[in-house]
Amino acid sequence: MDFLDPRKRRAHTIRLMVGYVLVAIAIGLGGWLLLKAASGYGVDPKTGDIVQNGLLFVGSKPGGADIYINDNLQGSQTSARLILPAGNYKLTLKKDGYRTWERSITLNEGSVARYVYPFLFPAEPQPQTIKEYTKAPPLITQSPDRRWLLVQRPTSSSGSITFDEFDAANLTKQPRALVFPSGLLTSLTSSTLKEVEWSTDNKHLLLRHSFKGGNEFIIFNRDIPAESINVNKLFDISPTEVALRDKKIDQLYVFLQNGGQLQIASTANSVVTPLLKDVLAFKPSGTNLISYATGQNAPSGQVIARIWDDSQSYALYTFRVGGSYLVDEAQFQGHWYYVVGSNEDERVNVYKDPLGSLKNPAIGRAVPLLSLNIIGATKVSFSNNTRFIAAEAGQKLAVYDLETQSIYRYTLENPLAGILRWMDGHRLIGASNGSVFVTDYDSTNQQTLVPTNYSGGGFFDPNYEQLFTTAVSKAGVVLQRVDMRAGVDLPR
Template structure:
């Protein structure tokens, strides 16, 4: 019997140990290969070992064909690709849509997400919703992009708004009558209503009503107009400006001509003084307030300050000017503040300044980065707060917070008004009487449809575009809807 033979037992033991050793080597080699593969290494028979990156690609609408360096990848969005690190030309194509293109650089062992492309139709199909004898005085969209509020005419004793449901755009609009008692200056010469902002409940909105010799502010309740509130009458005050607190309608900021800033509680009709000599201010989320004041400042200077939970903190000192730019937003749990005047040489951006000024060891906020687009007309955050864009005329400077990248570019022509953010990655506006749209970095510029104003809106899913156009006869103004779908994405008849 073999197991009783010492020589055979020794040979069997040796074979067993060799097998274990070979198995261990195989496992080690496999693990090493997998680790290097996970880190982005692969082997090419022509070039040897190469270093890869991971590329995620998506688009709206999906199903777009992916081309890299003009070569069809035989895949559609959404998709992921493991490719050799380097620079590439990425193109997305879909029947009926304009191509989307971008040059990109994929670094070794990195993950790059190109998930924001938006494909616009080659031949947008527009449809008239309603015609007006004169251009509407107000066209405004609720934050959830469902309710489109139109005021056909200013100067009425009891203004009659039209409320369109963007999810059912062909249905007749609801009528929202603002009661005449809500307006002290109803029907007076020069009477003009404008929208300051909607509350986050998508139901109430803050209106500014100006007329010859007067100014007042109204909280309009679109679902129950009779419960609308005249803030001047409620608080027995005549503010020069008003804003919502925390994007809600239960509290409002009221700014007087002498610079005194109050916080008013609507339910109790009570006022709380917040600060004096405020030149301009910007309400923020979380109850924060960013404002400019010349209180205690030397001649030729002003302070940018932050009000947090009743306490004031200094952000920076600015040269006094005729116009100030102050903005702030939160991105990935960090607060970013922007402060500049028209006399500033640069637009400074601060990251979490409250953390710095509250720290006794630092006690001062320092700029995180600066945009050199001085004298900018506007500075704004994209809808997802990832991008900060500054514009003056046809010149743009954009900072990508997530990727720490700056872009500067010029357009061939400038619009009558600055472009606005369409969403988290695109700017849109009226240039030369057409709807113009482009990516945050100036790429993929497209002209879509004619427009009579820079009031350009989308429904909740960005399927429909709404804007005003001048009728062919040049007499009527038309509220128009444009379907942004094409080809196979169009609804079947």
């Protein structure tokens, strides 16, 4: 028997050991190959060379767009996942009835790139009249959920103020007339309204009312106009600015420029509580966080940007006195970002989680994450998804991408009718040369859509399928809607 023969038994043992070694090598090699594949390594089918790939996700609104890489049609449509060798590419999206979207991209080794934000605009947008007005509406505003569009009627002979409320989610409904209650406003002489901010309940709108002899602030209840509030009358004060605390109407931040007093006012019991003094500008967030600029304890010719957090104030940045101050803050991917600058400065500083350093006695100071170099900035803002920070100075923009840590600086070719606003998380909208103007955050894919006389460009419905704007007509001004769908996406 073989197992009794020492030579055969030894040979069997050797074969087993060799087998074990080969299996171990195969497992190790397989694991190594899987690791490399997971890291993006692959074999170029054309050259046979080993290359390191990247993963590219491509999406669009609407979907079903053809994907081109370096002008070569790919075998899939949006939304899609592509595995490509690392390198620089031109990404192009095309769909019948829509304008082409394209931009240059860089795909790094073993990285994942997501371009799922492209918006395809119709090739030939067709405006349709919703309602005619004798002249341009003095104010157009929209609720945060983009459902309720309020259009102020040109002042009637009686002088009363009325909004037409359009349901952007159901355009077959007739607009509802929202009339300001009599006695709400102090005076209607030379009366103008300006939007300050909406509450997150999508019902209450804070307005600044200017009239001959003064200003006042109104909390307008679009659901029940009779329950609207005159802030000045309720608290018997004349504030310079008012802001909603935590985007609710229960409590307000009331700012009086004389003395720089910032107070908290409760609409429930009409009580006003002092909070800060010597304030020059402020921007609240939530219930216990305020970014503000102050001259208190600042060196001559300078001001200090500070953060008020849960009853404690921390000095963030000292810079020279300006005509207006830019302060803002927002949270992105679990981190807090603060923006500070002025219209006289040559830069706008961006800070990441500065409170951690400011609260640490061993550090006691914050270092900027970066500076957006732009002279004479008049506005700073976060995109709707808070991923991008934009600083504007006329036609000049500086935009920082918090996710990719990229900075874009550019000058728009044509003058703007007003300040750009964020259309969504990736695009800015405004008006230029008498038409609605839209651009991606990095200045690519600039679009001129339809004629408009509205300096803000326009508004969208909740699904971004309808654009609302105004345009001059023979009889006056018309409110229009423009379908953003085309081709096979149009309703049948």
